[in-house]
Amino acid sequence: MATRSRPDLVPALEGVTVVFHCASPAPSSNNKELFYRVNYTGTKAVIQACKEAGVQKVVLTSSASVVFEGTDVKDGTEDLPYAKKPIDYYTETKILQEKEVLGANNPDENFLTVAIRPHGIFGPRDPQLVPILVETARKGKMKFIIGDGKNLVDFTYVENVVHGHILAAESLHKNSPVCGKAYHITNDEPVPFWEFLSRVLVGLDYEPPRYRLPYLLVYYLALLLSLLALLLKPFIAFKPTFTPMRVALAGTHHYYSCKRAKEDMGYRPLVSLDQAIERTVQSYPQLRRAE
Numbered sequence: 001m002a003t004r005s006r007p008d009l010v011p012a013l014e015g016v017t018v019v020f021h022c023a024s025p026a027p028s029s030n031n032k033e034l035f036y037r038v039n040y041t042g043t044k045a046v047i048q049a050c051k052e053a054g055v056q057k058v059v060l061t062s063s064a065s066v067v068f069e070g071t072d073v074k075d076g077t078e079d080l081p082y083a084k085k086p087i088d089y090y091t092e093t094k095i096l097q098e099k100e101v102l103g104a105n106n107p108d109e110n111f112l113t114v115a116i117r118p119h120g121i122f123g124p125r126d127p128q129l130v131p132i133l134v135e136t137a138r139k140g141k142m143k144f145i146i147g148d149g150k151n152l153v154d155f156t157y158v159e160n161v162v163h164g165h166i167l168a169a170e171s172l173h174k175n176s177p178v179c180g181k182a183y184h185i186t187n188d189e190p191v192p193f194w195e196f197l198s199r200v201l202v203g204l205d206y207e208p209p210r211y212r213l214p215y216l217l218v219y220y221l222a223l224l225l226s227l228l229a230l231l232l233k234p235f236i237a238f239k240p241t242f243t244p245m246r247v248a249l250a251g252t253h254h255y256y257s258c259k260r261a262k263e264d265m266g267y268r269p270l271v272s273l274d275q276a277i278e279r280t281v282q283s284y285p286q287l288r289r290a291e
């Protein structure tokens, strides 16, 4: 449902028991105002509309990045505090959104909420991760490995993310431990970031990245480029591919524990990373490298 207007939402929600709130502008958007309007004020409108329409359960699609500050997270649990300096404005508004949804949990009034925090979602025909990767490779910018190439990251197949949402909805009832809590949902198979990207690229007939660059060198170069882009904005518009945020995502460990989801809602990934990569690569014949 692509609306943020409460008067539109209420009639659409009449008779509904569970709302899955997945709406967000794409993280790559530059529109700060839109992030705020959709992820924060839009979420408040959704909660209000749910209450007015008598919806009892809300499952929010949050993001594991709400605790990521651009430095290593290894097997991070849900007890990690929210990032004080989130990696971008999208994530800043995901934090506001998650706080709003979890804060609205009120079993006494029969209004139950839970947040799912996936990480690095991918899957067949997704318009984000693989297309961005291929576009970067086509521009000849996927030749380099940032850092030592060993940093482990979670990438989560879309079907496992959906499974986590359904389990959360089914587990949401009065006295359940899931009420008002956040849950990491990943493939539970952390993989070296550069190995994952290489497998997707090679699967689509592109060369994998080969040459190593020191992490800090690339990070500060990206920072410099971003500052330059900001300074030159009134004269020329250019959008650097390697932003500090992308460099941090590419060069640090960021993988999360699913222990809480396993214990409280019986979560297990349904599709392995091998199967997931295979299915995803097969779904993009148009992105395959031409001979």
Ligand SMILES: NC(=O)c1ccc[n+]([C@@H]2O[C@H](COP(=O)([O-])OP(=O)(O)OC[C@H]3O[C@@H](n4cnc5c(N)ncnc54)[C@H](O)[C@@H]3O)[C@@H](O)[C@H]2O)c1
Pocket (backbone or CB within 6 Å): 001, 002, 003, 004, 021, 022, 023, 024, 025, 026, 034, 038, 061, 062, 063, 064, 094, 117, 118, 119, 120, 121, 122, 128
């Ligand atoms: N893609 C990832 O790696 C990832 C990881 C963690 C969390 N998430 C979260 O998953 C959810 C789904 O994202 P996705 O990556 O599948 O992208 P998506 O584009 O498939 O889904 C985003 C949804 O938001 C709606 N939307 C966008 N702009 C809107 C607006 N202005 N007003 C109302 N609705 C609007 C779209 O209609 C769409 O249904 C988001 O909440 C996102 O923050 C994504």
Ligand SMILES: CC(C)CCC[C@@H](C)[C@H]1CC[C@H]2C3=C(CC[C@]12C)[C@@]1(C)CC[C@H](O)[C@@H](C(=O)O)[C@@H]1CC3
Pocket (backbone or CB within 6 Å): 027, 063, 064, 065, 066, 118, 119, 120, 121, 128, 129, 132, 133, 136, 241, 242, 246, 247, 249, 250
């Ligand atoms: C230019 C290259 C160095 C990197 C190219 C790959 C990137 C397009 C993706 C690899 C990891 C992805 C990722 C996100 C965006 C796309 C990547 C950087 C998110 C930041 C998108 C927003 C989500 O909420 C984040 C999450 O917590 O899952 C994603 C983290 C991984």
